[in-house]
Amino acid sequence: MKDFPKPNIVISKCINIEAVRYDGGIVDNEFAKILGSYVNYITVCPEVSIGLSVPRDPIVIIKENNSYKLYQPKTNLNLTDKMEEFSNKFLDSLIDIDGFLLKSKSPSCGVSGTKIFDDLYSDKPIEEGRGFFAQKALEKFGYLAIEDELSLKIIEIRHHFLIKVFAFAEFRETINRLSSVKELIDFHQRYKYLLMAYSQRALRTLGRLIAGQKELKLQELTSIYRREFYKAFADVPSRGSNVNVLQHIFGYFSRYLRNVEKDKFFRLLDDYRNGLVHITSLIRLLRDYSFRFENRYLITQRYLNPYPEEFLVYEN
Numbered sequence: 001m002k003d004f005p006k007p008n009i010v011i012s013k014c015i016n017i018e019a020v021r022y023d024g025g026i027v028d029n030e031f032a033k034i035l036g037s038y039v040n041y042i043t044v045c046p047e048v049s050i051g052l053s054v055p056r057d058p059i060v061i062i063k064e065n066n067s068y069k070l071y072q073p074k075t076n077l078n079l080t081d082k083m084e085e086f087s088n089k090f091l092d093s094l095i096d097i098d099g100f101l102l103k104s105k106s107p108s109c110g111v112s113g114t115k116i117f118d119d120l121y122s123d124k125p126i127e128e129g130r131g132f133f134a135q136k137a138l139e140k141f142g143y144l145a146i147e148d149e150l151s152l153k154i155i156e157i158r159h160h161f162l163i164k165v166f167a168f169a170e171f172r173e174t175i176n177r178l179s180s181v182k183e184l185i186d187f188h189q190r191y192k193y194l195l196m197a198y199s200q201r202a203l204r205t206l207g208r209l210i211a212g213q214k215e216l217k218l219q220e221l222t223s224i225y226r227r228e229f230y231k232a233f234a235d236v237p238s239r240g241s242n243v244n245v246l247q248h249i250f251g252y253f254s255r256y257l258r259n260v261e262k263d264k265f266f267r268l269l270d271d272y273r274n275g276l277v278h279i280t281s282l283i284r285l286l287r288d289y290s291f292r293f294e295n296r297y298l299i300t301q302r303y304l305n306p307y308p309e310e311f312l313v314y315e316n
């Protein structure tokens with residue numbers, strides 16, 4: 001089984017790293033701590049980076065004439081331009097980034113759930129949206145996994161996030177040291193079932209691209225492959241799509257299994273279909289079978305080994 005390359009993840013500095021919140025606090029997040037042993041964190045605190053102190057008076061987003069502004073009500077400072085300028089500069093400076101883990105609900109970092117007001121001194125939000133920095137990150141890197149620490153408590157979102165960051169990191173590393181088409185073909189084969197679950201269309205497109213690779217230069221091939229590969233992971237796959245892949249993989253072993261084992265698989269599959277268990281239970285079961293029956297092809301499939309084991313058994 002292949003090891004995992006280290007994804008490069010931008011993280012809000014107030015998550016476990018440094019007490020930079022407006023009230024001088026820090027967010028203690030267990031998942032981000034564990035993730036820290038498997039990834040490289042690039043830390044950022046947009047509010048401190050634009051010159052605000054710790055602690056500081058809170059800032060808020062105001063919606064004025066259909067446009068969003070960032071203010072510090074206590075000082076009446078309009079921070080919109082400074083924050084936009086910093087965000088653009090910081091995001092433009094990033095190289096080889098695989099995802100973002102940002103602080104929820106913040107007027108700077110919030111990916112969702114940020115309160116938006118229509119008046120500087122109102123305490124009643126008119127809507128919920130995104131923080132300024134998060135909005136810019138999504139505009140520039142919308143194809144990457146960009147989540148906040150609260151969303152990652154939901155197992156489906158966490159599974160999707162982890163799949164994306166580890167897949168993109170592996171793709172990036174593969175491309176960076178690519179010396180022959182064969183390495184890209186191997187990569188594609190390892191991702192066959194993961195691609196099948198995420199997008200049958202992408203699997204076909206990438207398969208055709210690899211099959212017709214002789215007509216393309218290596219650089220051209222990798223650049224088209226990259227575009228399609230990233231696109232394939234845009235949406236969380238449906239349960240139906242995962243059931244299809246799980247049944248497909250199960251087909252490799254079914255004839256070797258006892259009836260009681262087959263019954264167990266189908267019961268678990270039904271539970272997954274009905275939302276009673278998470279897909280990680282089925283992944284672990286099928287992975288055990290791939291080792292038991294020494295199926296080298298399946299052992300190397302990323303679908304059965306999408307990210308470090310610790311997260312396959314992680315519970316909030």
Ligand code: SF4
Nearest residue numbers: 013014045103106109
């Ligand atoms: S949410 Fe973002 S801006 Fe606010 S303290 Fe954390 S890192 Fe800084």
